[in-house]
Amino acid sequence: MISVRKRVRNSVRLIWPGGTAEQVRLRAIGKSGGAGEVLAIEDRPDHLAKIYHAAVRGPQLARYERKIEWMIRNKPALPPIPPEYKSIVQLAWPVALVMKESAFAGFVMEKVDFDRTMELDYLLTRRQAAGEGFEVDFGKLVTVCCNLASLIQCLHSNRIAVVDLKPINLKVYKSELYVSILDCDGFHIHADGFVSEAPQVTPEYLAPEFHDKAVTHPEAQDRFALATIIFRLLNYGIHPFAGIPAGRQPYPPELSGRIRLGLYPYGRLPTPTVRATPASVHHCFPDSIRDLFDRSFAPAPGARTGAHEWAATLSAFANRTTEYMSRCDNGHLQFAGKPCPTCVREDIIRGHVERQKRFMTRLRTSPARAATYMKRTLKGTRTSPFQAALAQVPLNPLLRLAPVTMSIRNVLSIEIVWAVGLAVTYWWLK
Amino acid sequence: MQAALITIVLALALLVSWLWRPRQAMRWGVGMLLVAYVLLGGWALWFGLYAAPGQEPAAFAFWKPTVMYWVLSVILLTAPALRWGYPVKALIGTFFAFSDREWRWINLGFAALCAILGGVNLFIAFTASRGEWEGFKFGCLVNVLGVLLLRLNFVWLDTLVRIGAYLYGRAKALFP
Numbered sequence: 001m002i003s004v005r006k007r008v009r010n011s012v013r014l015i016w017p018g019g020t021a022e023q024v025r026l027r028a029i030g031k032s033g034g035a036g037e038v039l040a041i042e043d044r045p046d047h048l049a050k051i052y053h054a055a056v057r058g059p060q061l062a063r064y065e066r067k068i069e070w071m072i073r074n075k076p077a078l079p080p081i082p083p084e085y086k087s088i089v090q091l092a093w094p095v096a097l098v099m100k101e102s103a104f105a106g107f108v109m110e111k112v113d114f115d116r117t118m119e120l121d122y123l124l125t126r127r128q129a130a131g132e133g134f135e136v137d138f139g140k141l142v143t144v145c146c147n148l149a150s151l152i153q154c155l156h157s158n159r160i161a162v163v164d165l166k167p168i169n170l171k172v173y174k175s176e177l178y179v180s181i182l183d184c185d186g187f188h189i190h191a192d193g194f195v196s197e198a199p200q201v202t203p204e205y206l207a208p209e210f211h212d213k214a215v216t217h218p219e220a221q222d223r224f225a226l227a228t229i230i231f232r233l234l235n236y237g238i239h240p241f242a243g244i245p246a247g248r249q250p251y252p253p254e255l256s257g258r259i260r261l262g263l264y265p266y267g268r269l270p271t272p273t274v275r276a277t278p279a280s281v282h283h284c285f286p287d288s289i290r291d292l293f294d295r296s297f298a299p300a301p302g303a304r305t306g307a308h309e310w311a312a313t314l315s316a317f318a319n320r321t322t323e324y325m326s327r328c329d330n331g332h333l334q335f336a337g338k339p340c341p342t343c344v345r346e347d348i349i350r351g352h353v354e355r356q357k358r359f360m361t362r363l364r365t366s367p368a369r370a371a372t373y374m375k376r377t378l379k380g381t382r383t384s385p386f387q388a389a390l391a392q393v394p395l396n397p398l399l400r401l402a403p404v405t406m407s408i409r410n411v412l413s414i415e416i417v418w419a420v421g422l423a424v425t426y427w428w429l430k
Numbered sequence: 431m432q433a434a435l436i437t438i439v440l441a442l443a444l445l446v447s448w449l450w451r452p453r454q455a456m457r458w459g460v461g462m463l464l465v466a467y468v469l470l471g472g473w474a475l476w477f478g479l480y481a482a483p484g485q486e487p488a489a490f491a492f493w494k495p496t497v498m499y500w501v502l503s504v505i506l507l508t509a510p511a512l513r514w515g516y517p518v519k520a521l522i523g524t525f526f527a528f529s530d531r532e533w534r535w536i537n538l539g540f541a542a543l544c545a546i547l548g549g550v551n552l553f554i555a556f557t558a559s560r561g562e563w564e565g566f567k568f569g570c571l572v573n574v575l576g577v578l579l580l581r582l583n584f585v586w587l588d589t590l591v592r593i594g595a596y597l598y599g600r601a602k603a604l605f606p
Contacts, residue, residue: 367594367595367597367598368595368598368599368602370591370594370595371591371592371594371595371598374588374591374592374595406452408589408592408593408596409450410450410451410452411585411589411592412446412447412450412589413446413447413448413449413450413451413452414447414451414452415581415585415586415589416443416444416446416447417444417447417464418520418523418581419443420440420443420444420467420471421463421467421471422574422577422578424467424470424471424474425498425574426571426574427474427478428470428474428494428495428497428498429494429495429498429567429570429571429574430567430568430571
């Protein structure tokens with residue numbers, strides 16, 4: 001009985017462009033977001049449906065309906081994909097309406113193949129990427145950055161902005177290195193005759209001018225978020241506003257506070273108030289890329305690097321024929337004429353591991369060393385010439401220490417009695 | 431309940447102390463101190479934990495520090511006179527290598543200090559206000575704290591280091 005009711009509830013009608021209707025059943029796949037739930041469509045393995053939560057209703061649901069209808073009619077032209085790369089979905093763009101009992105309930109989108117893709121977030125940590133079967137090198141990273149910038153450029157040329165652009169909303173095709181953007185129904189659209197806001201933002205990727213207020217220039221926001229993502233991809237996940245305070249000015253503990261104050265320490269000109277994280281390899285980036293970062297994180301939002309500039313610059317590095325990238329002695333891909341970032345990073349990690357190992361060894365041997373130190377102090381047999389000389393001179397001729405001859409148990413026995421005596425004295429004097 | 435617990439802990443501590451005691455002859459001077467402390471401790475245990483409040487004579491409260499000081503002073507003065515050693519060695523600890531002459535002067539100094547403090551206590555108790563007397567009493571506790579810090583620095587810390595080294599040696603033998 002329950003299964004029949006569930007089946008009826010999950011039966012919906014799809015309205016395709018041109019008005020073709022189709023009755024289908026939806027199946028839960030356990031994926032749910034802030035606005036709605038993503039479900040599989042029976043007999044349509046290449047598509048998914050997003051059904052808005054019951055809490056989304058009235059004017060809000062109507063706004064979504066208008067937006068989805070516009071999006072279905074106006075799919076932007078995307079960066080061309082070579083024909084040998086099949087079924088790559090760069091945008092989870094709405095392709096049909098989902099109607100429940102003749103009322104708008106959600107939309108159908110093309111399915112991003114989760115087996116062929118991984119979250120872009122994984123690329124920020126090499127170990128996580130390796131766990132997904134993806135060996136990261138700087139050539140692949142530059143290509144991913146270039147493809148992401150090209151995709152954003154296409155959206156911007158259609159007056160569409162992502163606004164809440166962040167790694168968790170992005171997927172990367174592991175073999176083809178193309179990028180997919182999820183949650184397209186949250187985009188900001190400002191096309192002729194249609195405007196749709198995007199109120200969702202993430203503080204760590206939010207441009208300084210939009211903290212504590214609405215995003216009034218979505219494209220400028222996307223430029224900032226894009227530069228932040230590219231910086232993190234190329235710099236082992238280090239956020240461009242993660243640094244070490246160097247001055248006496250207050251240093252906000254959270255990234256959003258540092259973004260607001262513009263505390264970017266990786267510029268070509270050093271900042272007096274903040275230093276770069278020691279694990280950073282930003283000095284291994286070519287000057288052209290560093291200039292783009294400097295402009296993106298500078299206080300003036302008008303000078304911020306556009307997606308088209310990123311795409312143009314990075315495509316030159318991603319293209320093998322330009323020879324802008326070379327291999328270091330260890331076989332790593334690096335930016336030509338600059339130190340190898342992989343080797344630099346490995347050196348940093350190796351140094352850190354060695355320091356940690358030395359510290360652990362010192363920690364392990366410290367009780368024995370403390371005992372030896374005490375014994376030598378008591379016996380006056382220090383090996384260090386300075387300490388031996390010091391031990392020869394009685395610091396106070398009145399105060400000479402007697403050698404300990406009693407066992408620990410004997411000493412403890414006396415001290416117990418002494419402590420009880422002290423307690424008795426305290427009671428009588430208090 | 432609390433009284434019983436404190437008594438049990440005290441008894442166990444003293445039992446451990448007895449089992450681990452150094453097997454060597456004790457100087458009579460130290461023995462005198464022990465006897466005195468058993469009596470004073472017994473009084474403290476009885477009136478502090480077991481007797482009903484108010485059982486201890488109220489006027490005796492003013493005399494208590496003096497009794498303590500003068501008992502100590504008498505023992506410190508009597509023991510050397512009877513050639514029973516210097517009880518101050520037990521109070522400070524034998525971690526310091528002093529000559530007998532030095533120990534005699536230290537012992538005498540302690541005895542004089544205790545005698546004076548006992549007298550000053552009575553003087554203040556019967557001439558000044560109760561608040562001033564209590565202030566003097568707590569000021570005198572600083573002396574006890576001084577002796578405690580001396581012991582802590584020169585005896586207990588060293589013992590702790592030795593215990594640490596011993597335990598580390600055992601652990602190293604068990605888990606090479």
